[in-house]
Amino acid sequence: MNRDCVLKVIGLTKKYSVKKQQAVNAVNNISFEAYKGEVLGFLGPNGAGKTTTIKMICSLIKATNGKIFIEGVDSNKSRSKSLRNISAVFEGNRNIFWRLTVRENLEFFASLKGHNPKKIRDKIQYYIEFFDLKEKENEAARNLSRGMQQKLSIATAMVNGCNIILLDEPTLGLDVKASYNIRKLLKEIVKEENKTIILTTHDMNVVQDTCDRVIIMNKGKIVAEDKTKNLLRLFSMKKYNFVVEGKISPEQKKEFKMIPYLDIEEKELETEIIITLENPQIFYDVTRILSKEDSIIKNIENKELNFEKVFVKIIGGSEESA
Ligand SMILES: Nc1ncnc2c1ncn2[C@@H]1O[C@H](COP(=O)(O)OP(=O)(O)OP(=O)(O)O)[C@@H](O)[C@H]1O
Numbered sequence: 653m654n655r656d657c658v659l660k661v662i663g664l665t666k667k668y669s670v671k672k673q674q675a676v677n678a679v680n681n682i683s684f685e686a687y688k689g690e691v692l693g694f695l696g697p698n699g700a701g702k703t704t705t706i707k708m709i710c711s712l713i714k715a716t717n718g719k720i721f722i723e724g725v726d727s728n729k730s731r732s733k734s735l736r737n738i739s740a741v742f743e744g745n746r747n748i749f750w751r752l753t754v755r756e757n758l759e760f761f762a763s764l765k766g767h768n769p770k771k772i773r774d775k776i777q778y779y780i781e782f783f784d785l786k787e788k789e790n791e792a793a794r795n796l797s798r799g800m801q802q803k804l805s806i807a808t809a810m811v812n813g814c815n816i817i818l819l820d821e822p823t824l825g826l827d828v829k830a831s832y833n834i835r836k837l838l839k840e841i842v843k844e845e846n847k848t849i850i851l852t853t854h855d856m857n858v859v860q861d862t863c864d865r866v867i868i869m870n871k872g873k874i875v876a877e878d879k880t881k882n883l884l885r886l887f888s889m890k891k892y893n894f895v896v897e898g899k900i901s902p903e904q905k906k907e908f909k910m911i912p913y914l915d916i917e918e919k920e921l922e923t924e925i926i927i928t929l930e931n932p933q934i935f936y937d938v939t940r941i942l943s944k945e946d947s948i949i950k951n952i953e954n955k956e957l958n959f960e961k962v963f964v965k966i967i968g969g970s971e972e973s974a
C-alpha cells in the first residue's frame with residue numbers, strides 16, 4: 653500500500669553548544685516518515701531528544717544538519733510554504749492567551765494562518781462543542797482549569813486547518829478523566845479529519861490508546877520504530893511466566909541468575925520465573941533446573957505485557973548495545 657507521506661525527515665541532527673561546555677548531541681542523525689491519518693508517538697526517557705525533534709520540525713529551532721520535507725516541500729528552501737500546513741502545541745500553558753476568551757483565542761489562531769474569522773465561524777463553533785468548551789466560550793483562558801486550557805490549546809492547533817499537528821506531551825499534568833478525554837478526542841480527530849498527529853509522551857495510556865505507530869528515542873537516536881500493536885505482540889509472544897510452588901533453592905537461584913533476561917519474583921507461597929524466549933533453549937533450561945529439585949510447576953503463563961514493560965525493555969536493550 654502506498655501511504656500518503658506528509659512528513660519526511662532525513663538525517664536530522666541538533667547539536668546545542670553551550671558556552672565553555674561540551675556540545676550536546678540532542679538529536680543525532682535520525683530519519684523517519686509520518687503519514688496521513690495516523691497518530692505517531694515519540695517516546696523516550698527525559699533528555700532523549702523528543703521536544704528538540706518537534707521544535708526542529710516546526711522551525712522553532714534550526715537543525716544543525718538534515719532535511720525536513722513537509723508535504724513534499726523542503727523546509728530549508730521554502731520555510732513559510734512548508735509551515736503553512738503545520739501547527740504545534742508545546743508542553744505547559746503558554747500556547748494560549750490568558751486574557752482572551754476561549755472563542756477569541758480560537759478566532760486569533762484561525763486568523764494566524766490567513767483565515768477570515770467570520771468565514772470560519774462554523775468551524776470555531778464545531779471545535780468549541782467538540783472539545784466540550786461551550787459553557788466556557790466567553791470565559792478568559794486564565795480562568796479555565798488545566799485540562800480545559802489544554803483542550804483549548806489543542807483546539808487552537810486544529811482550528812487553523814493544518815493537516816499536521818505536533819503535540820508535545822498533550823496529557824501532562826492532567827487528571828485521569830481529562831487525559832482520557834483528550835486521548836479520545838485525538839483519535840476521533842484523526843479518524844474524522846484525516847489529519848496527522850505527531851506527539852511526544854511519557855504516558856503509556858496515550859501510547860496504547862491513541863498511537864498507531866511509535867518511535868522510541870534514546871540519547872538522540874531512534875532505537876525502535878514500529879506499529880504499536882507489533883511492538884506489543886513482539887514482546888508478549890516471547891514472554892513466559894513459570895509459577896512454581898513454594899520457594900526455590902539457593903542453588904536453583906544461582907543457576908537461574910546465569911540466564912539472560914530472566915527475572916525471579918519471590919512471593920509468599922510461590923515463586924515466579926519470568927523468561928523472555930529469545931532463545932527457545934531457555935525454556936528447557938528452566939524446566940531442567942526446576943525438575944532437578946522436584947519443584948512443582950503450578951502454571952506456565954504467556955505473560956501479557958503492557959507497553960510500559962515493552963518500553964523499559966527496549967530502552968534497556970539500547971543501553972546495553974550502546
Ligand atoms: N536550549 C538548549 N540548550 C542546550 N541544551 C539543550 C537545550 N534544549 C535541550 N537541550 C538538551 O538536549 C537534550 C534533549 O532535550 P529534549 O528537551 O529534546 O529532550 P526530551 O526527550 O524532550 O526530554 P523530556 O522527556 O524531559 O521532555 C537534553 O540533553 C537537553 O539538556
Ligand SMILES: [Mg+2]
Pocket residue numbers: 702703704820852
Ligand atoms: Mg520534552
